[in-house]
Amino acid sequence: MEHQKCIIIGAGPAGYTAAIYAARANLKPVMLTGSQPGGQLMITNDVENFPGYPQGINGPQMMDEFKQQAVRFGTDIRFNQVMEVDFSQHPYILKLDNGTKISSDSIIIATGASAKWLRLESEQRLNGSGVSACAVCDGFFYRGKEVIIVGGGDSACEEALYLSNLCPTVHMLVRKDHLRASKIMQDRVLKKENIKVYWNTETVEVLGKQEVEGARVRNTETGESTEISAEGFFVAIGHRPNSSFLKPSIHTDEQGYIITKADSTETNIPGVFACGDVKDKKFRQAVTAAGSGCMAALEAEKYLMRIEDQITV
Secondary structure: OEEEEEEEEOOOHHHHHHHHHHHHOOOOOEEEOOOOOOHHHHHOOEEOOOOOOOOOEEHHHHHHHHHHHHHHOOOEEEOOOEEEEEOOOOOEEEEEOOOOEEEEEEEEEOOOEEEOOOOOHHHHHOEOOOEEOOHHHHHHHHOOOOEEEEOOOHHHHHHHHHHHOOOOOEEEEOOOOOOOOOHHHHHHHHHOOOEEEEOOEEEEEEEOOOOOOEEEEEEOOOOOEEEEEOOEEEEOOOEEEOOHHHOOOOOEOOOOOEOOOOOOOEOOOOOEEEOHHHOOOOOOOHHHHHHHHHHHHHHHHHHHHHHHHHHHO
16 A cells, blocks of 8 residues: 555645645645645636735636645645545555555645535526625625625625625525524624615526626515626525545534644644635635645644654654
C-alpha cells in the first residue's frame, strides 16, 4: 500500500493554501481533489474581495493560479475522491474511488460545503449569470439593482440586510408564513423599508435567457402566480458540509460541520485537521478558508515533527 506523510482532501482555497504551506515545509503533500476541484469558486464569475487582485479575477482562473502555486512547490495533485476512511489505526487509511487504498501519517480535510439549491433547471442554467448562493461574495455587482433572495433563516436575513444596503429593493421569498430566523434578525428584516417579504411563496422559474431578468413565483395558499423583475437571484436556504464520508470517526455538529478545538484546526483524531467551509458555518469566505488552510498545514507540520521525535527516541 502506498504511504504518504500528508494527504490533503479537497481542492478549494483552503486545500490549495494548505498544500502550498505543506509543500514548502517539505511534507511532500498529496492532494486528492474530489469531484469538484476548485470548490464553489468554480461557479463564481468575478471575485473582487480577495486581497492581491486589485482588478478582481474570474473564479476558475483564481483557482487555477492557486493550483499552479501549489504544484510549483511540489504538491502531487490527483483527481481522486475519498470514499471511505479508517482512522482506527495509525497511519490512517483512505479508500479511493478507483478502489485503491493509500495511508498517511497526517490528513488535512478541506472538502468545503455545497450550497443547497432549489433544483430548478433555470436556476442551474443561470448560475453565475445572476444566480448566486453568496450575497457577500456577489452582492457588490448588483448595486442599484433590484434583487431577489430566497430563504427564511438567519443566513437569508443576514444576506437580505446586506443586499438592502446596496439595492433599492430586496424581494425576499419565504416558503412559510413566518421567518425561521432569530427574533432579532426577524425584527431587523421586517423593519427595513426596502426589503419586501413575500410570505407562502415558492419559486417556479428564474426568468432570463442569458442573464437573470426576474422570477416567476407562486403563492402556496392561493395558487396565484406572479412575476417579479430583478437582475440578481440569491439562494440562501443553507449549505451542506461535505463531511458525510467521515462519519462517525470525525466529530461534527448536528448540521455536519466538523468540530475542531478552540483556536485550532485539530479534530478529535490526532493528526487529522479540518479547514475551510467544512468546519466554518459562520464566514464561508475564500479568504477565511485560505487562512485556515495555512493553520492546518502548520499544525500538521508540528504534529509530524512530534511523531518523528518519538520514533527517534
